[in-house]
Amino acid sequence: MSSSVTLSAATRQNLLSLQDTSALTATTQNRLATGLKVSSALDNPVNFFTAQSFNSRSGDLNSLLDSISNGIQTIQAANQGITSIQKLIDSAKSTANQALSTQITTTGTAGTAYATTSSATSVKLYVNGQATTASIASNSTIDGAITALNTAAGSTMFSKDTTGTKIVLNASAAVEFATTAGQSALGFATGTTSAATVAKYGTGNDVVTSGTNLTVAGVDTRAKLAEQYNSLLTQITQLAKDSSFNGVNLISNSDPSNKLHIAFNERDTANLDIQGQDLTADGLLLTSITGNSGTSVNGQGNFLLDTDIKGTLTKLTAGSDTLRSASSTFGSNLSVVQNRQDFTKRLVNILDTGASNLTNADLNEEAANSQALSTRQSLGISALSLANQAQQGILQLLR
Template sequence: MISFSSKAPMGNRFRGRIMDITLTSAVRNNVLTLQMIGDQQSVIQNRLSTGKKVNSALDDPRNFFQASSLNNRANDLGRRLDGMGLAIKTIEAADKGITALTRIAENMAAVSKQAADSNSAAERATLLAQFNELRTQMINVARDSGFNGTNLLAAQNLTVAFNEDATSTMSVTAVSWVAADPAGVPAGADWGDADLAVGAAAIATSATAVNNAIGSLRTQAAAFGTSLTTVKVREEFTKGMMNTLKGGADGLVLADQNEEAANLLALNTRQQLSQQALSLAAQSEQSILRLFG
């Protein structure tokens, strides 16, 4: 560029103006090529630094919004995944409670068998106290089998949502074993009656209730086990679906680092060639000056 900077009064009006400069076709083409290469280098360097070929809707509106939709759905499923994890722990807590209740019930069955074999009213009365204490522990265990505010052994049903809009759910029906008769076992009575026949009948009634309770506990454990398996299957499915969604989104916006690096290397080479060509074009103009030398 050439600018007028004369201090003469008549030249003041030209101060700051730029003369029109005419470039040769060869020089102009090389300058334009260098400008285009610089722009492309900037784009590729941005892709390499961010790892994405689509960073905004301006780069590719279709891929950008489609990837956003896929990522949003994956995030929604991620929140459902957290709920499934809590549901699994809730069912597992109830299952551990049933396991403990079953062991207590088996001890109660052993106590009732020992009482049935005894011919001493005093011994039966002592065993009755042990029986009722074990029954109290059944209630306590059932009360302590909750997780995250939900206890499937205390009549607190559980609902698990599997998809992002909660149209796919599963309900786990709770039982109420924290009331007067845990798992259907009433308090024992009259074991130590002076009439041994009356005591034997009362013991038999308690033994039958305990045996029925053990059956109920095993049945309920199987039901909870089925629910637990279902939730775990849906959890694994959701994890796989999230990976699929995120993989699809990444395929729309992520850049191939190897390809972009190769493109940048090729552009650097082209830039060096264009700079050399520009230098040669300028030299051809300078040769004209030598004619006036």
């Protein structure tokens, strides 16, 4: 004897409809809860794995964005360093121009009258460090001595005072005597030998101090300006070495290994290498001003000669040109990297949107579906009740 319950066709149909409605309701509620219409490969394998591919590439590109951002900061640090170095070079130019405008003079009148000598006299002078010797003939008058001195100096810097007996020195240069004998032979008070004057203009080229009758102006001022210039060069080098970001410095040296590598895609098939440059004082070919200059040790340093100062200004101008060129290069690279950063951000957004389109549910649609299914379920229950009313009539007859 069968123990199954026999349902009428109408009842069974209504029951199946309620079951279908219940399944659809469960699916809709799951989509509303998760926001996804494809939450696993079982829902839609093509959409699921395609969306995973999009999300994977989006994640890779997002990781690259951090590297690109660091690259931008590194370039900006280098560019800021260049800007600050340019200001220091401008200060160095100002210092050199100030030295050039500082006049060097040697002035004074002999303390005693010129006295003729019975024998020829040689007076060795250094005019701005350049050695020259005036040969004064025996029994030469003061006029003859002055002529010999001016001929040796290459300039009319010696003359006589109003009395016509004393020699006057008025030069737009640093004029120094090699010996005290030369000073006394012209009637000037003698100086002394000091550590600063021994071998002042090279080995064996000693000088003596000016003495009380002569005043040399401008040399010390230029020497102090040279010290300021050297300090600025030190600051340029230090600033260049401090212009780093995340351990990368693009202006401290030009070594081939000193470069910034920025990858623009996950396979590194699109990238940019930015080579570092040496923008220190040495890299800009700016040399310190010392006590000596030129190819030989002659003591003509510390901005003593106008030609040296002009040469320094030429080097500073060349250094400025190098900085401008480097700034242009870094600026161009920065533009490229920023453009790729913007492109990558937009591409990530496109990939994320594409993945969402494949897997995300339309919550407005699912909410409407939920309301419709709720209504359908209520109607199904009512229909099932109506289908059972015929059997309830038979039950009344049995009673």
